[in-house]
Amino acid sequence: MQNPSDLELVEQVKSGNERAFAEIVGRYERKVFFVVKRMLNDNDESADATQEVFIKLHDSLKKFRGDANLYTYIYRIATNVSISYLRKRKVRAVVRLDEVISNMLTGGNEPQREIDQDELRSLVSKAVAALPVQQRQVFILRFYEELSYEEIAQVMHRSLGALKANYFHAMKKIGEFLKNEMQ
Amino acid sequence: MKCNDVVVNLPDHVLGKVEPNLKKSIESHLELCSKCRAELATMQKAAMVLGGIEREEYPDRFWQELKACIMDRIAEPRTTRWKVPAFGGGLVVLLLAIGIGIYEYSTKPAQQASNITALATSLPSVQVVDLSNLNINYVDSAVQPIHESDEMSSVDDSTQFAVVKAMWTSVVDSSISLDDLDYTGNVSSN
Numbered sequence: 001m002q003n004p005s006d007l008e009l010v011e012q013v014k015s016g017n018e019r020a021f022a023e024i025v026g027r028y029e030r031k032v033f034f035v036v037k038r039m040l041n042d043n044d045e046s047a048d049a050t051q052e053v054f055i056k057l058h059d060s061l062k063k064f065r066g067d068a069n070l071y072t073y074i075y076r077i078a079t080n081v082s083i084s085y086l087r088k089r090k091v092r093a094v095v096r097l098d099e100v101i102s103n104m105l106t107g108g109n110e111p112q113r114e115i116d117q118d119e120l121r122s123l124v125s126k127a128v129a130a131l132p133v134q135q136r137q138v139f140i141l142r143f144y145e146e147l148s149y150e151e152i153a154q155v156m157h158r159s160l161g162a163l164k165a166n167y168f169h170a171m172k173k174i175g176e177f178l179k180n181e182m183q
Numbered sequence: 184m185k186c187n188d189v190v191v192n193l194p195d196h197v198l199g200k201v202e203p204n205l206k207k208s209i210e211s212h213l214e215l216c217s218k219c220r221a222e223l224a225t226m227q228k229a230a231m232v233l234g235g236i237e238r239e240e241y242p243d244r245f246w247q248e249l250k251a252c253i254m255d256r257i258a259e260p261r262t263t264r265w266k267v268p269a270f271g272g273g274l275v276v277l278l279l280a281i282g283i284g285i286y287e288y289s290t291k292p293a294q295q296a297s298n299i300t301a302l303a304t305s306l307p308s309v310q311v312v313d314l315s316n317l318n319i320n321y322v323d324s325a326v327q328p329i330h331e332s333d334e335m336s337s338v339d340d341s342t343q344f345a346v347v348k349a350m351w352t353s354v355v356d357s358s359i360s361l362d363d364l365d366y367t368g369n370v371s372s373n
Contacts, residue, residue, distance in 0.1 A: 021257070025250050033249065034239070047249060054253045059261075121236055142194075143233065164191035171194040172222065175229030182232075 006070035013061050021061075025054055028071065031145065032078045038140045039082035041129035049085050053078045072154040075145070079137050079155060086133065127177040131170050138163050139170035184212045189219050197223070197230040 004012070004023070012020035032053050037046040056077050064073060128136060137156060141147045142163075149160045156163070189212045195201045196209050213220055 018254070018257070022250065022254055025253050029246060029249055029253070047252075050249060051253050051256055055256055058257050117237055120232065121239065124233060124236060143198075161191070167194050168191045171229050172225050174233070175225035175227075178232045179225070179228050 007066050010061055010064055010066065010070060013058075021058055024057075024070070028074050029054070031071070032074060035075065035078045035140055035145065036082050036085075038125070038128055038144060039079065039133075039136060040085055041125050045085055049081050050078075053081050056081065068154050069151070072147075072151050075141060075147070075155045079141075083133055083137075123178060123181055124174070127174045127181075130177070131173060134158075135166045135170040135173070138166040139174070142167050143171075184208050186212075186216060186219055189213070189216070190222050193219075193223055193226045194230075197226045198234075 004020075006024070006027075009020045009024050013024070029050065033046060033050045036049045036053065037043065040046055040049065053074070057074060060077075064070070128139060131139060134156075138152060141152045141155060142149070147155070149163050152158075152163050153160055158166075189209055192201055192205060192209060196206065201209065213223060
């Protein structure tokens with residue numbers, strides 16, 4: 001078979017073909033890694049969490065009946081694994097974005113300055129990582145992964161209205177964060 | 184359109200992802216609503232910065248190695264895949280079994296001990312303490328639990344405690360300190 005569909009690969013995995021699973025890993029490891037990395041904002045944890053996502057996927061494929069897309073199923077595992085990693089972080093200083101913004105507003109006005117790509121990426125990562133978990137999930141799936149709201153609803157089991165509201169609040173917080181940080 | 188309906192669509196609007204009809208409605212509302220225009224300005228700022236970030240790239244080798252790690256871990260037996268050792272779960276069950284065993288033995292003798300043992304043996308990776316080995320009859324006659332005794336003053340507490348401690352030592356090689364036991368054989372809350 002030249003280019004089997006996701007569902008065909010799943011069927012092959014179910015019948016014991018591990019090479020088919022390697023093909024699934026090849027198709028989705030980048031997407032999973034970046035979703036997890038954006039959720040966790042930590043390189044080391046992201047590699048571990050990505051492995052865990054695929055192990056969970058492998059163990060649960062027998063139950064996958066194909067009534068949803070494989071990729072929404074994978075995104076669901078990826079976001080759930082990320083959330084469980086976030087919960088495991090026992091003592092880690094979490095700075096709420098609201099607090100950061102409030103601190104900045106009370107601080108002095110600095111002249112606008114140039115920032116490079118690395119600094120910009122780091123700023124955005126910080127802003128995304130400071131979002132509440134659900135807003136972060138929605139933002140990552142919608143903005144970076146370009147999923148439709150219907151697909152995100154399949155991943156997160158939430159209403160379209162709630163997802164749109166989450167996306168708006170996420171974008172607003174990121175916008176305010178960046179506006180203040182880049183002044 | 185109401186403000187709420189407009190603002191939730193603003194992120195998609197600034198990223199050019201709304202249908203033409205919705206776009207028209209949003210623009211009409213924005214012309215009349217300064218509050219929503221302020222929200223739009225924040226969205227535009229976010230979209231401008233986010234859109235200016237180049238896609239992060241990793242070398243092919245990184246993805247090959249990640250894939251190899253995943254496939255290696257999948258090939259491992261399930262019991263060795265996870266970082267949490269089976270010992271942790273086993274220990275919890277063991278302590279639970281001991282705790283329940285002590286309670287049961289101090290209130291109702293004999294038959295419950297075998298029930299706890301059966302419960303513990305049904306769980307995997309557990310070091311089982313066979314509470315049926317306790318000499319229950321001996322305990323019943325020599326050590327009356329305090330709440331069943333009508334004549335507390337007639338019982339020599341230190342003797343009872345010594346007997347229970349001796350039995351405990353003979354049955355259980357436990358991390359629970361003997362000093363944690365009170366004289367009825369229960370684990371003291373202190």
